[in-house]
Amino acid sequence: MIKISPSEKQFLIDGIKQNMRTDGRSRLDYRAFTVETGLVAQTNGSARVKLANNTDVLVGVKVEIGDPDPDFPDQGRLEVRVECSPSASPEFEGRGAEEMNAILSAMLRNMLQNARTVDWASLCISPGKQCWIVYVDCLVLDSAGNLFDALSIATKSALFNTKVPKIEVMETSSGQTEIEVSDDPSDFTRLSTASIPISVTLAKVGSRYIVDPTIEEELCMESRVTIAINSKGNICSIQKGGVSSGINPSEFNKMLQHARKIGLVLLKELDALLDKEENNDTSTKIGFAR
Amino acid sequence: MSKIEFISPEGLRVDGRRPQEVRKINYRLNLFSRADGSAYYEQGNTRVLAAVYGPRQVTRRGASKHDRAIINCEYSMATFSTGERRKSAKRDRRSTEISVVIRQTFESVILTHLYPRTQIDIFMQVLQADGGTRCACINAASLALIDAGIPMRDFVVSCAAGMIDGVALTDLNYIEDSAGGPDLPLAILPKQNKICLLQMDSKLTIEQYEEVMQMAVEGCKQIHAVLDAKLKDVTDQLVNKRKTLL
Amino acid sequence: MSESDVVTPGTRIGSVDTHISGRGTYTRDGRICASVVGRVVTKDVPNQDKKIIEVESKQETTVPQIGSIVLATVVKTTTQFAKVDITCVEGKALETTFMGMIRQQDVRATEIDKVVIYESFRPGDVVRAVVISLGDSKSYYLSTARNELGVVFGTSMAGQTLVPVSWKEMECPKTHLRELRKVAKTI
Numbered sequence: 001m002i003k004i005s006p007s008e009k010q011f012l013i014d015g016i017k018q019n020m021r022t023d024g025r026s027r028l029d030y031r032a033f034t035v036e037t038g039l040v041a042q043t044n045g046s047a048r049v050k051l052a053n054n055t056d057v058l059v060g061v062k063v064e065i066g067d068p069d070p071d072f073p074d075q076g077r078l079e080v081r082v083e084c085s086p087s088a089s090p091e092f093e094g095r096g097a098e099e100m101n102a103i104l105s106a107m108l109r110n111m112l113q114n115a116r117t118v119d120w121a122s123l124c125i126s127p128g129k130q131c132w133i134v135y136v137d138c139l140v141l142d143s144a145g146n147l148f149d150a151l152s153i154a155t156k157s158a159l160f161n162t163k164v165p166k167i168e169v170m171e172t173s174s175g176q177t178e179i180e181v182s183d184d185p186s187d188f189t190r191l192s193t194a195s196i197p198i199s200v201t202l203a204k205v206g207s208r209y210i211v212d213p214t215i216e217e218e219l220c221m222e223s224r225v226t227i228a229i230n231s232k233g234n235i236c237s238i239q240k241g242g243v244s245s246g247i248n249p250s251e252f253n254k255m256l257q258h259a260r261k262i263g264l265v266l267l268k269e270l271d272a273l274l275d276k277e278e279n280n281d282t283s284t285k286i287g288f289a290r
Numbered sequence: 291m292s293k294i295e296f297i298s299p300e301g302l303r304v305d306g307r308r309p310q311e312v313r314k315i316n317y318r319l320n321l322f323s324r325a326d327g328s329a330y331y332e333q334g335n336t337r338v339l340a341a342v343y344g345p346r347q348v349t350r351r352g353a354s355k356h357d358r359a360i361i362n363c364e365y366s367m368a369t370f371s372t373g374e375r376r377k378s379a380k381r382d383r384r385s386t387e388i389s390v391v392i393r394q395t396f397e398s399v400i401l402t403h404l405y406p407r408t409q410i411d412i413f414m415q416v417l418q419a420d421g422g423t424r425c426a427c428i429n430a431a432s433l434a435l436i437d438a439g440i441p442m443r444d445f446v447v448s449c450a451a452g453m454i455d456g457v458a459l460t461d462l463n464y465i466e467d468s469a470g471g472p473d474l475p476l477a478i479l480p481k482q483n484k485i486c487l488l489q490m491d492s493k494l495t496i497e498q499y500e501e502v503m504q505m506a507v508e509g510c511k512q513i514h515a516v517l518d519a520k521l522k523d524v525t526d527q528l529v530n531k532r533k534t535l536l
Numbered sequence: 537m538s539e540s541d542v543v544t545p546g547t548r549i550g551s552v553d554t555h556i557s558g559r560g561t562y563t564r565d566g567r568i569c570a571s572v573v574g575r576v577v578t579k580d581v582p583n584q585d586k587k588i589i590e591v592e593s594k595q596e597t598t599v600p601q602i603g604s605i606v607l608a609t610v611v612k613t614t615t616q617f618a619k620v621d622i623t624c625v626e627g628k629a630l631e632t633t634f635m636g637m638i639r640q641q642d643v644r645a646t647e648i649d650k651v652v653i654y655e656s657f658r659p660g661d662v663v664r665a666v667v668i669s670l671g672d673s674k675s676y677y678l679s680t681a682r683n684e685l686g687v688v689f690g691t692s693m694a695g696q697t698l699v700p701v702s703w704k705e706m707e708c709p710k711t712h713l714r715e716l717r718k719v720a721k722t723i
Contacts, residue, residue, distance in 0.1 A: 326597050326631070343632075344597060345597055345599050346597070346631075346632040346634075347632060347633070347634045347635060348673070351673055352673070354673045356670070356673070401571055405599055406670060407670050407671075408599055436544075436572070436573050437594075438596065438597070439572055439593050439594045439595060439596035439597075440596060441560065441562070441571030441572050442545045442546075442571055443545065443546060443562065443569070443571065444545050444546030444569075445544050445545050445546055479546060481547060481548070482564075521573060522544070525542045525573060526542055
């Protein structure tokens, strides 16, 4: 459990009032992040995101053929699971991370589930009977604050990297549908991830708000707002959490505007990074052994 | 049914190795900011992470020992680590068994009497599984403990060996492991020449057992040489950069 | 084994006949072996003809030892003892805190049966103490029975930082009310 003393808390809050955070950033500066895709061989897509070398998140995407959701028979299905590994904090051992996992999984599911983000209809194989199930499994390896944003960036990158094998649907003589999955590793389709949003987290500390809190700042914050922005600048989901106070609606609007601006900048940066990753061939990937 | 040729007529295995050859090893220390010690270890296509916390306050009050530290191990596999997606990976029997086995291995090696009433946590996460995960985790945990500066009697190294079609093989990968032959994971203390973990399944005659054991020991020694050399290299560089290790 | 050689755990670095085993080493069958990865260093020991051999390594996590001076925050007080959270050991901040306990008889050196814990410590105070024993399974036993041990930082009922007045009183600078504490003499 990271603990913070009252003096340190006061120091942080006063610094933020004067637009100076302990790591040198100003209130609305985002930390630099690195993205690497295609690291895990046994997945259909994977990505690892590091925020300032301290927050480390690994996402693996696997696609399998299965039954669709009975409420949406002509769409693919999404299963999101977040697991906080004890390497991020010893209290995540055993069942200690259950609550954290549930909150993070719910947030990701919220962002990805609706039809505008991913073309779920294209993942349907035969309506009512077979569809692609996309399993998104996230592993939080190290935490230095702001897991929400790191997870959303990693998920978008992993889905961008996902290769869904091409299939052929054939009707057999007995009326059964048979699916043949292509064995050729270069025979695949990609998911359209252009509309997947990423989240931007703002934390209210004292009377000001900051973007991308570190773990010490998270301990001082009164409330947190996580806003998902997509490349068109539309707000896709909002979640307010946090311990202490409420937020004035006009201040809330200002926060949304800022989050939107920052989100658009981040998306552009992420898209550029992902394009670069795409063109890097696997032999130059270093992964963890860097 | 197609029969996989585990040993080709030239004596090469499925991935081109010789029977006594261990897979390519790579590792890195000190990856995580919160853990006291951490290591990333890969042996062929098996990739594992280990994180060590401690010595710290015992979390389960009743469990603390008055004269030594208790070791707490957790082994878990990521859901995307195997070919078929696994369900929730923490509480299943295999993970619990492996956690216990690894804990017993390290209890005999760490100098626990130096830290009474404390707890040392070792957390292992398998990112990619291609046979020999138990052994890779022991090696990763050894490196993470070294990174945390926790004193040990010796450097634990682990390797598995088996026998397919009458030929003893070192360091089986997933395909060879699933062939149904015996699997013998072994962990030794290389400098003292002592065994701290030995398991075996399936069946072997006594002579075959001796042969497979010898292969496993040789495999461990090979791994130890690789880990040792790079460790000395890394520490040498650190020393030169900072002139002192403190 | 020459000095400034990097060794790994288990490497033999000397023998009991010629050296004394120091930090980062252990003895087995009359031989001294390294227990951590690091550099071998030998030091002279006064009044002994054997040298002490140690392995210099990356700093391991500090754990409170008997006799170490610690800084702790008071968490809970009862009539018998004060429960504290040990945050610093010998000037080094800890990553994870340890539980400690200051019993009624260990608060001061004189009149130990007349001690009232509430007049010595309050929850939230930062206390300097010495570890006297590894205690029971839950907490270390600490003592403040020396002049330089006791409360170093306290907050008054009005929320201001208290200013020490004597070894048993502290004053709030705003309301000028005096509160009772076992104060540390910080000179």
